[in-house]
Amino acid sequence: MNLIFFAIVLIAFLIAGWKQLAWLPNAEEPSPIEALSKAMIDSATGSVELALGLVGVMTLFLGLMKVAEAGGMLNILARLIRPLMVRLFPEVPPDHPAMGAMILNLSANALGLGNAATPFGIRAMQELDKLNPAKGTATNSMALFLAINTSSVTLLPTGVIALRAAAGSNDPAGILPTTLIATLASTAIAIVAAKVYQRFFKEGDPVEEAGPPEEKPGHDETPETDVQDPSGAYPLWVSITALGCLVALIPVTVVYGRIISPWIIPLIMVGFLGFGVARQVRVYEVFVDGAKEGFQVAIRIIPFLVAILVAVGMFRASGAMDIMVKWLGAVTTRFGLPAEALPMALMRPLSGSGAYGIMASIINDPAIGPDSYAGYLVTTLQGSTETTFYVLAVYYGAIQIRRIRHTLITALTADLAGIVFAVAACWYLFG
Numbered sequence: 001m002n003l004i005f006f007a008i009v010l011i012a013f014l015i016a017g018w019k020q021l022a023w024l025p026n027a028e029e030p031s032p033i034e035a036l037s038k039a040m041i042d043s044a045t046g047s048v049e050l051a052l053g054l055v056g057v058m059t060l061f062l063g064l065m066k067v068a069e070a071g072g073m074l075n076i077l078a079r080l081i082r083p084l085m086v087r088l089f090p091e092v093p094p095d096h097p098a099m100g101a102m103i104l105n106l107s108a109n110a111l112g113l114g115n116a117a118t119p120f121g122i123r124a125m126q127e128l129d130k131l132n133p134a135k136g137t138a139t140n141s142m143a144l145f146l147a148i149n150t151s152s153v154t155l156l157p158t159g160v161i162a163l164r165a166a167a168g169s170n171d172p173a174g175i176l177p178t179t180l181i182a183t184l185a186s187t188a189i190a191i192v193a194a195k196v197y198q199r200f201f202k203e204g205d206p207v208e209e210a211g212p213p214e215e216k217p218g219h220d221e222t223p224e225t226d227v228q229d230p231s232g233a234y235p236l237w238v239s240i241t242a243l244g245c246l247v248a249l250i251p252v253t254v255v256y257g258r259i260i261s262p263w264i265i266p267l268i269m270v271g272f273l274g275f276g277v278a279r280q281v282r283v284y285e286v287f288v289d290g291a292k293e294g295f296q297v298a299i300r301i302i303p304f305l306v307a308i309l310v311a312v313g314m315f316r317a318s319g320a321m322d323i324m325v326k327w328l329g330a331v332t333t334r335f336g337l338p339a340e341a342l343p344m345a346l347m348r349p350l351s352g353s354g355a356y357g358i359m360a361s362i363i364n365d366p367a368i369g370p371d372s373y374a375g376y377l378v379t380t381l382q383g384s385t386e387t388t389f390y391v392l393a394v395y396y397g398a399i400q401i402r403r404i405r406h407t408l409i410t411a412l413t414a415d416l417a418g419i420v421f422a423v424a425a426c427w428y429l430f431g
Contacts (some may be wrong), residue, residue: 012314012370043313047305059291060118064272066290071279080139109152122398129399143407144194150386151186151414167363178425182384185421190414304397312350336427342418344378349388377426385418417429
């Protein structure tokens with residue numbers, strides 16, 4: 001990460017400096033170096049505003065997470081899909097709170113809830129860090145979780161569907177099948193890549209001195225679940241039934257996605273609090289206790305966001321992104337990725353707001369529109385790929401991880417797979 005961060009900044013500086021040497025003074029436009037400086041200041045300011053903007057949603061959902069944990073929901077979810085999770089995360093005990101938190105995060109991402117998934121993910125990282133023998137260095141479980149997080153299966157990209165509808169699409173939900181295909185493929189590749197790459201990135205010594213060992217949560221802290229098994233997992237038929245219900249949701253989301261999406265977040269709050277009441281949890285006190293972490297987490301991630309977003313802002317302002325598009329566009333067009341969609345593919349892992357702006361400009365362009373091949377492609381990319389550098393900065397920043405090992409290369413591999421399969425799916429259905 002150190003080399004990548006420096007390389008982005010250095011490339012941006014060199015390109016802006018080269019342009020400055022050939023620049024002719026123009027009263028209407030700032031010089032390349034002035035534009036670069038302004039982008040740095042604006043990006044630093046924007047990163048702090050972004051972090052503070054997350055305070056509210058983090059406070060809300062971390063409070064709900066605390067209620068779910070106190071009621072035993074995380075243990076129930078973890079036991080429900082224990083056969084899969086144990087194989088994916090062998091270093092994490094099956095009944096550890098990290099299991100349930102990861103499931104909630106991936107479920108929120110699958111439903112296209114955006115920032116609502118972030119607090120669940122941060123909680124999962126905090127729990128995973130309790131199992132980390134080398135504080136400050138990412139574990140295999142952390143790297144795999146973030147790789148799956150950045151490529152997670154998406155059933156309902158609600159925000160993108162709404163934007164397509166606002167742009168006048170005759171088929172706003174038309175990206176559901178292409179998004180599902182792209183994310184299924186990228187998630188599978190993310191898992192394989194993480195397992196392969198971890199062999200070449202050994203776990204090292206702690207970056208900072210570890211504190212006293214964390215106590216494992218006792219089983220008496222949460223109520224016992226109803227269906228039990230000596231192994232700690234539900235009977236196989238229960239897990240199969242739950243998986244069948246999840247699969248059954250796919251056609252439902254395709255047909256009724258626009259109707260369902262506004263109900264999701266209110267139902268989460270009512271459902272979590274109702275679950276807590278049913279489990280005799282003092283929901284108000286527990287919610288407030290969990291919500292206190294929201295502000296603290298948002299403050300901790302500011303330095304990491306500033307570093308990443310300033311580097312990305314410099315890369316865009318220097319014109320480095322435009323140069324990449326110019327050289328790559330002629331090649332990618334032959335493989336179904338037109339030049340007008342290429343900036344979206346390149347920007348998505350770097351900047352969520354930048355990618356969002358590119359997507360909006362493309363589908364609102366009368367010459368392209370949301371229902372053209374390029375329109376379907378850029379909206380599929382928006383719904384099926386994640387802002388990788390942002391996710392790494394926020395999640396690792398929350399637990400002060402500095403050595404990310406193979407996390408970035410795994411996530412970028414998943415991003416590339418998501419782009420390839422998004423192009424393939426859109427080409428097959430709309431090309």
